[in-house]
Amino acid sequence: MTDPVPPHDSPSLYINRELSWIRFNHHVLEEAQDERHPLLERVKFLSIFANNLDEFFMIRVSGLQRQAAKGVLRAPPDGMTPSEQILAIEKALIPELDLSFECWSSEILPRLAAAGIFIHEYNELDDEQKRVLRTFFVEEVFPVLTPLAFDSAHPFPFISNLSLNLAITIRDPRGKELFARIKVPTGLFPRLIRIPDTHSSGRRDDKQVHLVYLEDLVAAHLDLLFPGLEVIGASPFRITRDADLDIEVDEASDLLTTVEEIMEQRARGTPVRIEVDCSMQESTCHMLEKKLGTSSHMLYRIGHPVGMADLMELLSLDRPDLKDPPFQPSVPPELAEEKDIFSAIKRKDILLFHPYDSFAPVINFIRQAAHDPGVLAIKITLYRVGSNSPIVKALMEARENGKAVAALIELKARFDEENNIGWARALERSGVHVVYGVVGLKVHAKLCMVVRREKDGIRRYMHLGTGNYNATTSRIYTDFGMFTCDREIGDDVANLFNFLTGYARFDQYRKLSVAPVTLRSAILSRIDREIESHKKHGGGHLIFKMNALVDEECVTALYRASQAGVKVDLQVRGICCLRPGIPGASENITVSAIVGRFLEHARIYYFRNNGEDEVLLGSADLMPRNLDRRVEVLFPVMDPSIKKALLSVVLDAELRDNQQLRLMKGDGTYERKHPAPGEESVDSQSWFLDHMGIWYHVGP
The missing domain is CATH 3.30.1840.10 (Polyphosphate kinase middle domain)
Structure with a gap:
């Protein structure tokens, strides 16, 4: 029994x-x-x-x-x-x-x-x-x-x-x-x-x-x-x-001053360890x-x-x-510094996979916008930008050239407050419109929008990412960034910035999933859709790659998917509160983690959807704070070739990794995965380093 x-x-x-x-x-x-x-x-x-x-x-x-x-x-x-x-x-x-x-x-x-x-x-x-x-x-x-x-x-x-x-x-x-x-x-x-x-x-x-x-x-x-x-x-x-230390934003007349005071209090907090x-x-x-x-x-x-x-x-x-050999990230030919980046984005969506792809095109995107006569405005969210930031300098150049520039700098980014305060003041001095955050929410979404006047009218160009606008961490964190000028995404991004900088409120977005408004329901409804699709057609499959899985409602939904027979592959670098392999509850769920030379930081949410594959990328992990107390964005991958590369190259390599991958057991412990006799050895991070510039087109 x-x-x-x-x-x-x-x-x-x-x-x-x-x-x-x-x-x-x-x-x-x-x-x-x-x-x-x-x-x-x-x-x-x-x-x-x-x-x-x-x-x-x-x-x-x-x-x-x-x-x-x-x-x-x-x-x-x-x-x-x-x-x-x-x-x-x-x-x-x-x-x-x-x-x-x-x-x-x-x-x-x-x-x-x-x-x-x-x-x-x-x-x-x-x-x-x-x-x-x-x-x-x-x-x-x-x-x-x-x-x-x-x-x-x-x-x-x-x-x-x-x-x-x-x-x-x-x-x-x-x-x-x-x-x-x-x-x-x-x-x-x-x-x-x-x-x-x-x-x-x-x-x-x-x-x-x-x-x-x-x-x-x-x-x-x-x-x-x-x-x-x-x-x-x-x-x-x-x-x-x-x-x-909590920042009581509702009671703070000046958020910047309040954050500075909180930083001073931090050094004097109650002792918790000797x-x-x-x-x-x-x-x-x-x-x-x-x-x-x-x-x-x-x-x-x-x-x-x-x-x-x-x-x-x-x-x-x-x-x-005594160190890892250096590497030179690749730059897609269409995004070379001398090329017109807007023409390239206008032709098709472009995906960058850092650190294997260079972060330079992201910097160049803003630099070209700063000097392009057709560009009217630049809007960006900044969470952790680092010191000596080329992104911030490009925004200042844009303002000097008469562009309208708005930057939301999240002053409450823990342990980066001092750095962000310095950049906020520098941007304000250069004439950039700086917003410090949103009352009651931390802004963690990674978005940049360039508004450009062209012959056929106004066009919006976007960069949406899973990681920060930080040139330093882009060489040690694995993240995705996508360029697009899709009109509906542009409408969504414009509406979101109007919320971030003003009083506008939006309950629905056309293509983006936005926390704390629609993102939770977007994930849960898609899991339910996969369950129903599997019951009717079979072949249900979910692949989620993230940094942390904590949210009880999302964990429960994944248990329901497993019980319905849906195959669930979870790659969770850090905290995972779900137990895989429990008979009757999660025997169809695998949980793995990759820890290696680079910090796995990207978030990918894949739903098979009865063969109509759907892939979402973005900044959000499945944690209550991300879903309920932050501004986060997941964005859809629409280009078929990008979608195919993510599924058949990136996720395939990372799930088949047998060098740096650990598999979680039902008791929460992990065991290192090793190649089976006769099985090919796969170290996904090393493979991507060996195939920089061509990973998009080939698979391990």
């Missing part, structure tokens, strides 16, 4: 989103452990693993701790209360942290040394190296250090978010133990200090690099900071604070917990170094032999 099928709202059918995220981050750690990657690329993945954890604590864990403190018992679909999730997170993370330290200390550090990159303990250095470093410390570092005592006359000092510190125990001449704290000035100096070459020959071996941690350098010279006192111990530690070096004494740990008002489960003992995100500094070393 088979077990009864659980109802769709049963917690047994859902994976906790926080634990699912930890499994995603484990995939990143696996890449650091993978010897197939060049050595410095492994360091990069280890740094990304640590940086991801920082953000996880600042946003997700902090939110759970606030809920637990308020006694919130409301649970997500998996049924875990906030307190239960906090304990489960701690249990899941401890082995992850042990693995990351083991990877660094036992695998990567020895290989770095073998490659001529030495990271020394200070006491390992010879006398000449110590002399040179002491001179550097006295002349450069010592003047900026401020030791802060804390006792009855000195309050416990404020410790800013993610700052690196030394907790110091000292003994005065009377034998009394005292405590002090020194902030390690990582913002002023590199975390890894290069030791000058001390060979008498004066000849430098460029392949030999000797480094020491800044905190070790400071700790080795505490005699200069505490003369006449005995230094008993010094241990690095770091505090992570709650950075998920990371201490494994050498720290228990008494010092307890003292930190007491002074910071944290509980013992918030303290994590870390192998040296504390704060591995800073290891990304090693990527600046000039060692191409």
Whole structure:
């Protein structure tokens, strides 16, 4: 007798989103452990693993701790209360942290040394190296250090978010133990200090690099900071604070000023994690917990170094032999810089697949618009544009040339607020009409529209994408961008911009699916259509590629599709709350994830539709925030050749990947896919690199 099928709202059918995220981050750690990657690329993945954890604590864990403190018992679909999730997170993370330290200390550090990159303990250095470093410390570092005592006359000092510190125990001449704290000035100096070459020959071996941690350098010279006192111990530690601070837009008369104030508050948020070096004494740990008002489960003992995100500094070393080989993205011939991009778009829709296709045509699209006499206006949404943005500079050029330019800059893009504020002010100074966002919503859609006067009247040219208008991330994120001048899409984009910049409201769009208005219903109705089509004709098939699957209503709809016999292939890079392969519920669903050299960031939604294939691309994942609390856009792929390329080339390669792909099991864990005996080896990202410029026409 088979077990009864659980109802769709049963917690047994859902994976906790926080634990699912930890499994995603484990995939990143696996890449650091993978010897197939060049050595410095492994360091990069280890740094990304640590940086991801920082953000996880600042946003997700902090939110759970606030809920637990308020006694919130409301649970997500998996049924875990906030307190239960906090304990489960701690249990899941401890082995992850042990693995990351083991990877660094036992695998990567020895290989770095073998490659001529030495990271020394200070006491390992010879006398000449110590002399040179002491001179550097006295002349450069010592003047900026401020030791802060804390006792009855000195309050416990404020410790800013993610700052690196030394907790110091000292003994005065009377034998009394005292405590002090020194902030390690990582913002002023590199975390890894290069030791000058001390060979008498004066000849430098460029392949030999000797480094020491800044905190070790400071700790080795505490005699200069505490003369006449005995230094008993010094241990690095770091505090992570709650950075998920809400912006009450409804009450803010000036959103830009409000965001600036929120950024200042972020550095002073409630502590949510203490990371201490494994050498720290228990008494010092307890003292930190007491002074910071944290509980013992918030303290994590870390192998040296504390704060591995800073290891990304090693990527600046000039060692191409230890990095991924560089590549030159292709540029479609019709989009070459000297060609008229508007004529090319007028002939047909054009799809770019970054980073294999260059981002240069997107920049050129706006640059040509800035200088084209026929162009009247440019409108664009900007979420994360990066520093030194060529997109923003092109918009300024357009304004200087008399074009009407409107830019919606989402000031609430988390951790990019400061950068976006700077660009907002620069654009305003150049005369661009800047809109900071929409009350109650975060604008995450990726849209650019150019309005051009032509012989036969006004024509709109659009670029719609899955990723940000960011030239830097376009080389490390996989994303799609489509150029089109379709009239109905143009009408939709124009209406959407009128909503974003004014008071217009639209309940329907002709071709675009727009959150929070129509996108949820667009996905759900198409899933229902696939179910009905399969019942009548068979062959039902859904393929969804996204970054996260969390929304309960969408998960339930996919369970219904599976139960109806529809084949469902989900490729979810990060969080996935759906359990595949559950008898009677999801045995027709597969869930996979690709983590590799590039961050898989594109969203594709495919519906077989009884042979009338429908493909949607866009900015939205299937999460409540994307569907209900953001402005997101999915756009249809109408050109048959583009649609065919997406299905028979892109999705085919990524679903058949057996090098970087992991398959999820029903318990939420993953297993790496490997080629079966006699099966062709497929690494989808490497395949696309090998077929840049022709991927559109061929398949693996």
